[in-house]
Amino acid sequence: MTDTAPGLPQLGTTLFSLTLEQRAPGNDLAALLRKVATRELGPGVEMVAFQSLRGWPRLDDAAVRKVRGLIADSGLTPSCLAINLDLALQPGRLLSDDEAYEYVAVQLRGAASLGFPAVRVGVECGPEIMTRLLPLAEQLGVKIGVEIHAPLTIDAPPVAALKELFTRLDTEWLGFIPDFSASMRAVPAAVDDAHRKAGIAPELTALTRQLWAQPGPTMAKFPQLEQRAAELGAGQAEIGNLKMIFTMHGRMEPERWADFFPHVIHVHGKFYGVFDGPDGPSDPSIDYPAIVRVLREQGYTGFISSEYEAHAYTGLYSAFDQVRAQHDMLKRLLEAEPAVAR
Amino acid sequence: MFDKYIVCDEGFRARGDGHIGGVVEVRMPYYRGLRLSMVEGVDLVLDDKPIAPERTTFTVHGNTYTFDQMPSVTYDRWEFGERAELAFETDEPLATGEHEVTVSVRLRLSYMPVPGGGRSTKRLTFAA
Numbered sequence: 119m120t121d122t123a124p125g126l127p128q129l130g131t132t133l134f135s136l137t138l139e140q141r142a143p144g145n146d147l148a149a150l151l152r153k154v155a156t157r158e159l160g161p162g163v164e165m166v167a168f169q170s171l172r173g174w175p176r177l178d179d180a181a182v183r184k185v186r187g188l189i190a191d192s193g194l195t196p197s198c199l200a201i202n203l204d205l206a207l208q209p210g211r212l213l214s215d216d217e218a219y220e221y222v223a224v225q226l227r228g229a230a231s232l233g234f235p236a237v238r239v240g241v242e243c244g245p246e247i248m249t250r251l252l253p254l255a256e257q258l259g260v261k262i263g264v265e266i267h268a269p270l271t272i273d274a275p276p277v278a279a280l281k282e283l284f285t286r287l288d289t290e291w292l293g294f295i296p297d298f299s300a301s302m303r304a305v306p307a308a309v310d311d312a313h314r315k316a317g318i319a320p321e322l323t324a325l326t327r328q329l330w331a332q333p334g335p336t337m338a339k340f341p342q343l344e345q346r347a348a349e350l351g352a353g354q355a356e357i358g359n360l361k362m363i364f365t366m367h368g369r370m371e372p373e374r375w376a377d378f379f380p381h382v383i384h385v386h387g388k389f390y391g392v393f394d395g396p397d398g399p400s401d402p403s404i405d406y407p408a409i410v411r412v413l414r415e416q417g418y419t420g421f422i423s424s425e426y427e428a429h430a431y432t433g434l435y436s437a438f439d440q441v442r443a444q445h446d447m448l449k450r451l452l453e454a455e456p457a458v459a460r
Numbered sequence: 461m462f463d464k465y466i467v468c469d470e471g472f473r474a475r476g477d478g479h480i481g482g483v484v485e486v487r488m489p490y491y492r493g494l495r496l497s498m499v500e501g502v503d504l505v506l507d508d509k510p511i512a513p514e515r516t517t518f519t520v521h522g523n524t525y526t527f528d529q530m531p532s533v534t535y536d537r538w539e540f541g542e543r544a545e546l547a548f549e550t551d552e553p554l555a556t557g558e559h560e561v562t563v564s565v566r567l568r569l570s571y572m573p574v575p576g577g578g579r580s581t582k583r584l585t586f587a588a
Contacts, residue, residue: 137491141465141541168492169540206570207497209531242570358575430462 119160119193120445126452127385127413128421129445130162130197133170135426135437140169147171147185151192159441162197162421163189164238167225175201175228182231189233197421198263198295198384199234201225203243218243219250226251230258236384238265238295241276245283248292255291263295263383268368269336270300272377284381294378297386297425300368301375304403305330306390308431309363318359322352326360336364366427372408379416390428391435392443399447406451414455422448462489463578467563468543472584474554481515481549482586489565489578493540496525496533498568500577502546505562511548519545556588 120129131154139145145153147170154163167174173181189196203222205212213221222243229237241264243251248262255262270277284292305327313323325346329339340361347357392401400406413422424441468485475481486502488494502518504511513527520538524547538544546563561584567576 134491166492168494168537172539174493202492204495204498204570206568207495207534209497209500209568212570 119158120449121161122449122452125417125419127418128162128197129160129448130164130195130421130423131159131441132164132166132198132200132386132423132425134164134166134200135424135429135441137169137437138429138433139437148188151188151194153438155192155194157438157442159424159438159445160192160194162423163192163194164196164198164200164421164423166200167228168202175225177228177231185232196232196234197423198236198238199229199232200238200265201229203239203247205242215246215250218247222247222251223254226254226258226260226262230260234260236261236263238263238384238386240265240267241270241274241280244276245279248280248283249287252287252289252291256289261291261293261383263293265295265297265386266300266378267297267386267388268299268302268366269364271335271368271370272374273335274337281377281381290383293381293383295384295386296375296378296382297388298404298409299366299386299388299427301370301372301405301409302367302403303405305363305367306403306428306431308390308428308434312431313359316359318356319350319352322347322350322356322360323363325350326363330363330367330369336369339364366430367403372405372412375409375412376416379418382416382418382420384420385413385418385422386425387422387444387448388425388427389440389444390426390431392440392447399443401444401447406447407455410448410451410455414452424448462491463580465489466565466578466580467561467582467584469582469584471543471545472559472561473587475547475549479549480551480553481547482554484546484548484561484563484584485543486546486563486565487543488538488540489580490567490569490576491540493537493542494567495535495537496520496530499530499538500566500568501527501564502544503564503566504546504548505564506548506550506554507560511550515549517547519547554586554588556586558583559586 392399424444426437426440465487466489471485473483518525562581564579565577569576
């Protein structure tokens with residue numbers, strides 16, 4: 119395991135990192151947990167319930183016992199279970215608040231039965247639903263964290279509303295799961311290759327990168343991208359692909375992570391590749407030292423789940439090797455960063 | 461970005477139920493499984509000819525649905541990595557050998573700014 123010193127954040131892996139590996143024959147949940155443990159990519163382990171658990175959220179007692187047994191045998195520590203609120207479940211309308219509550223509640227109970235101390239939801243799980251879920255979270259002993267993934271920022275209205283709620287309720291059971299994707303310093307290079315393979319003209323990708331790098335909130339740039347890409351002859355499908363650059367890679371200053379505290383229950387270490395450079399391994403698209411500094415300043419001791427996602431763009435790299443490289447870099451940075459007197 | 465996984469290389473075969481047509485095996489172009497009510501369509505084009513949805517059915521882990529039924533199927537789902545069977549009817553039996561198969565999957569995801577799903581074309585060998 120990549121153990122960090124006491125008083126530091128703990129490291130771990132989400133099986134989402136192994137999305138491509140999960141498609142290979144023989145890589146069932148048992149095999150993946152074993153491989154993560156053998157390669158010492160714990161101690162924490164997270165998974166996406168609707169990806170890794172067949173039959174979710176209706177697991178019978180035998181399936182629950184089996185999953186609990188697999189995690190126990192691996193020696194990994196369950197850190198968080200990613201669940202989903204599918205508001206578009208019914209055609210033509212969004213779920214009502216009652217339906218949304220039930221959709222999440224059954225998954226919260228499922229997470230508790232599997233031994234997960236926390237679940238991840240998306241920002242579509244807003245203040246109304248979160249407030250209604252609080253008594254159940256408390257009763258089950260499972261924290262609920264809203265993931266703050268690109269293009270969201272602490273200032274986005276739905277996030278600001280949650281911050282206000284968490285401050286008012288002052289509870290340990292609800293909070294944020296900030297994701298490294300919210301604070302990126304560059305669009306990963308692999309995007310260019312993926313776009314080229316998808317037949318998207320390089321000038322369209324370059325235009326999107328250029329708009330991305332300009333100052334200002336990402337959310338406000340979508341209309342500009344649509345207009346300028348259309349002027350260059352892009353069709354709707356291409357524009358959709360270009361928009362994903364904004365959706366997947368946020369530009370919030372890492373220092374602003376301080377504003378998520380003291381309501382951070384878990385952290386997602388989304389990344390697209392750690393590469394060897396002249397000064398050792400580094401990640402061109404994420405400023406790790408800046409994020410690590412905030413986590414140390416805030417005294418964060420929860421998990422950082424390594425979440426490799428370059429598999430969406432390229433199959434060239436082993437996710438296992440990439441998570442190993444990220445763990446080594448994070449451990450070094452975390453242990454080098456002095457604790458700040460609080 | 462998961463388009464290339466949609467059409468499975470193996471399993472393109474004749475139907476086993478006496479009807480004329482065939483079966484293509486398909487996978488979810490997404491990182492997780494979804495309830496079938498969120499699968500808005502699995503459109504098939506065979507050798508440049510679209511097959512009408514009412515001439516296709518969708519089977520996951522032994523449960524078969526028509527595309528008329530799918531919008532109300534909120535209790536069953538297409539799992540991540542699962543090979544679903546898209547069965548189709550044709551007027552004439554398919555010739556043994558290579559055919560061009562295009563499958564477009566349309567998914568309804570409330571939290572994405574773009575329509576979900578994907579499209580993939582492969583040349584598959586039909587086993588009668």
